[in-house]
Amino acid sequence: MKLHKLTMLNFMPYYGEIALDFPTDEQQNVMIVFGDNMRGKTSLLNALRWGFYGKAIGRHSRTIGLQDIVNKDAAGAGNWKVQVFIQFEANGYKYDLRRTADRRANVAIPMRPEDFTTSVHLTKDGAAVSGDQVRPEIDQIAPEQISRFFLFDGELLQEYESLLIEGSEEGRQIKEAIEDVLGVPALIKGRAELGSILKQATKSQTQELQQVQGLEKQAANQRDLTSRQDALERDRDTLQQKLDTTRKTRTQLEDDLDASASVLAQKAKLDGLRTTRTGLETTIKQRDLDRRSLLGEAWQDLLDARLSANRSALEEQQRQLTQEVRKQATLEQKSRQLQDLVDRGVCPTCGQTVDADHNHSFGATLGALQIEMAKAVDTTNQLQSIAAQLAALSKVRGVGAGVRIREIDRDLKRAFVDLQKTENDIASIEDEISGQDTAELARKRILKDEAIKEEGRLQGDIERVKKDIDKVRHELTVAQKAIEGLGAARSRRSTTKVAVTQGLERIFAASIEKLRDRLRGRVQTLANDAFRRMTTQKNYRGLEINSNYGLSIIDDVGRKVTVRSAGAEQVVALSLIDGLNRTGRSVGPVIMDTPFGRLDLKHRDNILSYLPEVTSQFVLLVHSGEIRPDTDLSSVKPRIGFAYQIVEVSPTRSKIERVSL
Numbered sequence: 001m002k003l004h005k006l007t008m009l010n011f012m013p014y015y016g017e018i019a020l021d022f023p024t025d026e027q028q029n030v031m032i033v034f035g036d037n038m039r040g041k042t043s044l045l046n047a048l049r050w051g052f053y054g055k056a057i058g059r060h061s062r063t064i065g066l067q068d069i070v071n072k073d074a075a076g077a078g079n080w081k082v083q084v085f086i087q088f089e090a091n092g093y094k095y096d097l098r099r100t101a102d103r104r105a106n107v108a109i110p111m112r113p114e115d116f117t118t119s120v121h122l123t124k125d126g127a128a129v130s131g132d133q134v135r136p137e138i139d140q141i142a143p144e145q146i147s148r149f150f151l152f153d154g155e156l157l158q159e160y161e162s163l164l165i166e167g168s169e170e171g172r173q174i175k176e177a178i179e180d181v182l183g184v185p186a187l188i189k190g191r192a193e194l195g196s197i198l199k200q201a202t203k204s205q206t207q208e209l210q211q212v213q214g215l216e217k218q219a220a221n222q223r224d225l226t227s228r229q230d231a232l233e234r235d236r237d238t239l240q241q242k243l244d245t246t247r248k249t250r251t252q253l254e255d256d257l258d259a260s261a262s263v264l265a266q267k268a269k270l271d272g273l274r275t276t277r278t279g280l281e282t283t284i285k286q287r288d289l290d291r292r293s294l295l296g297e298a299w300q301d302l303l304d305a306r307l308s309a310n311r312s313a314l315e316e317q318q319r320q321l322t323q324e325v326r327k328q329a330t331l332e333q334k335s336r337q338l339q340d341l342v343d344r345g346v347c348p349t350c351g352q353t354v355d356a357d358h359n360h361s362f363g364a365t366l367g368a369l370q371i372e373m374a375k376a377v378d379t380t381n382q383l384q385s386i387a388a389q390l391a392a393l394s395k396v397r398g399v400g401a402g403v404r405i406r407e408i409d410r411d412l413k414r415a416f417v418d419l420q421k422t423e424n425d426i427a428s429i430e431d432e433i434s435g436q437d438t439a440e441l442a443r444k445r446i447l448k449d450e451a452i453k454e455e456g457r458l459q460g461d462i463e464r465v466k467k468d469i470d471k472v473r474h475e476l477t478v479a480q481k482a483i484e485g486l487g488a489a490r491s492r493r494s495t496t497k498v499a500v501t502q503g504l505e506r507i508f509a510a511s512i513e514k515l516r517d518r519l520r521g522r523v524q525t526l527a528n529d530a531f532r533r534m535t536t537q538k539n540y541r542g543l544e545i546n547s548n549y550g551l552s553i554i555d556d557v558g559r560k561v562t563v564r565s566a567g568a569e570q571v572v573a574l575s576l577i578d579g580l581n582r583t584g585r586s587v588g589p590v591i592m593d594t595p596f597g598r599l600d601l602k603h604r605d606n607i608l609s610y611l612p613e614v615t616s617q618f619v620l621l622v623h624s625g626e627i628r629p630d631t632d633l634s635s636v637k638p639r640i641g642f643a644y645q646i647v648e649v650s651p652t653r654s655k656i657e658r659v660s661l
Helices: 041-053 072-076 131-141 144-150 154-164 169-182 184-210 216-259 261-297 299-344 356-375 380-394 401-432 438-484 493-534 566-584 601-613
Strands: 002-011 014-021 030-034 082-090 093-103 116-124 127-129 151-153 542-545 551-554 589-593 617-622 640-650 653-658
Touching (some): 014 041, 041 617, 116 131, 127 131, 184 438, 184 493, 261 401, 261 438, 438 493, 493 566
Antiparallel strands (some): 002 014, 002 082, 093 116
16 A cells, blocks of 8 residues: 545644645655644644544544544634545555545534534545445555554554553553454454353253253253353443443543643642742832831931041040050059169169169159159049040941942842732733633542542452453353253253354354464564664564563563663564554555654664665654754665655644755
């Protein structure tokens, strides 16, 4: 199968008619589409999916309603028509597939898928295919069950990692999807139908045995076991319905919360801003009080300026008087020393007698000192007066109100600016989330958590009921063996029918396991080949598959690699998808949406070199964070047939332009 052309009309972000050509040259079978997040890469994937199967998929594999598929600008202009036209070839034929949806004539604004009329037209080599044969024709080329292997996004890679977790619900669901693609359900359905036939045959046998004398006890036991089986199967079905409903509720809540994540983040930011505003208002109020208090004390700065001269004069006078007091004390000390020397006539230092000449000189000096001391004035009272005056003046000191008020004014100005900015941010966020019930979002978060717990409880209950059903079936088998051993029952037609049906059911069960083993073996072989081509660790022996289709890496000595990097997980998932892809269908196109988020450059090169060799067309939808056109495409550049760039026209509109690399 090869895609030739995709044409879209008003599909999601693509307003009007947008067309892309696909490369059909076997030597240039790679197509690159560059686009930023939220611009329309996944919408291209969904355009192909909707064109082929009438279904677009969003998060958690939820179907996107037709009312959400139509471009918003077109719908705003009253044009609700959406169309996808796919030209492709397969099995030697050329096909033109056109799917169209438009609002019903009596609907003004569609609010649900039922408000649209849809149509699909398919031509094969120019001849129209009848409407009831369109889906079977597509299923022969690309069944919807295998679409997840050639139309998948990066989220799918992470889903497949859950296959390694034995017993996980996600792994079980993906395993069922894999086996659905590989054809196992055909046998499972046959076994289920045989189980239904066996149950009816057993009931008929019970009714017949009740009429046979001596077999009433066996009939009653079988009747009780059949009744228990019916009750347990009803319980299982009821629990499964509850689980499906709970899971649907949980995924809806997760979608609602994901869609409102920005609202919750803005609400948290708003709460923080309101706290900041309260703090700023408190700061402004306190600093204003500080300013008022300083203004009440500013008069002291005015007096302090005037009294500073007096204070300086008094301090100078105090200093001079203090020096005089110290000088007077020095004179008194010298006078006492000379008086003692004159009176005793002996030097107090060396003990020698002072001669008459020196004694006369000392007496003259002593007289001069006494005259100078007599002239000195007692300044004690004056010093005390000055000290009292200075003490009084110290009570009228300046508080530096001017400098401190200027500092407070700067603080207030800054606080008012921050407060205004905070008020603006608060108003902006309040406008942004106006109408959003944040309390309702908080309620949904609680409900989601409870739904997750309920899923766990229901899964546990289902497993317990399944074990009880298996136990009852085993008891029925034992009871049937016992009945077959009784001559009166063995010849009965109903007994023969039960025995034959049980044998067929065992054959189907064994066939299912054999088919599973064979398919797993082929998937492992192909996935192992893909892994060895794509991994950079050439020392690894390869991959080993488990019953859940999970793949483990085996090192060079045969041990499982228990700790794997995110990049290794992605390579393993890609290997599994490639193995499943080649097991479940013939060679065809593969379209990957953002598959390289966690891979290093070497792994990217290996993957880009390998996948074009095992696909008819390899289409990559990538953003700039995954692939740099000037450096990351060297390994595959010769094989690139077409390259496109998704360009933003407006938040609700994108267009696609052809580019050269």
